[in-house]
Amino acid sequence: MATFNNHQMTKEELLANDYREYRGKEINVYFKAEICQHAAECVRGNLAVFNPKQKPWINADAAKAEEIKEIINRCPSHALQYERETV
Numbered sequence: 001m002a003t004f005n006n007h008q009m010t011k012e013e014l015l016a017n018d019y020r021e022y023r024g025k026e027i028n029v030y031f032k033a034e035i036c037q038h039a040a041e042c043v044r045g046n047l048a049v050f051n052p053k054q055k056p057w058i059n060a061d062a063a064k065a066e067e068i069k070e071i072i073n074r075c076p077s078h079a080l081q082y083e084r085e086t087v
């Protein structure tokens with residue numbers, strides 16, 4: 001069973017709720033544009049990972065999984081979620 005942040009949705013629930021998946025080697029990131037409040041916690045947190053000017057705008061391999069997790073936990077809208085790969 002994958003571990004999710006405090007909003008607690010499974011990968012299947014996230015995908016069923018129109019979250020887009022951004023796969024990384026250590027962590028998969030999920031994003032739902034419709035509920036993003038544009039607080040920019042993610043962009044301020046790490047521009048290499050969350051950069052609206054790059055495509056795709058989320059690069060889940062640009063930082064350590066723990067750092068990405070910590071940034072996602074600060075997202076006020078829960079538009080960002082994560083799934084940790086258990087290798």
Ligand code: SF4
Pocket residue numbers: 035036037038039040041042043074075076077078079080
């Ligand atoms: S931190 Fe969350 S709400 Fe803020 S811009 Fe990023 S995804 Fe949107």
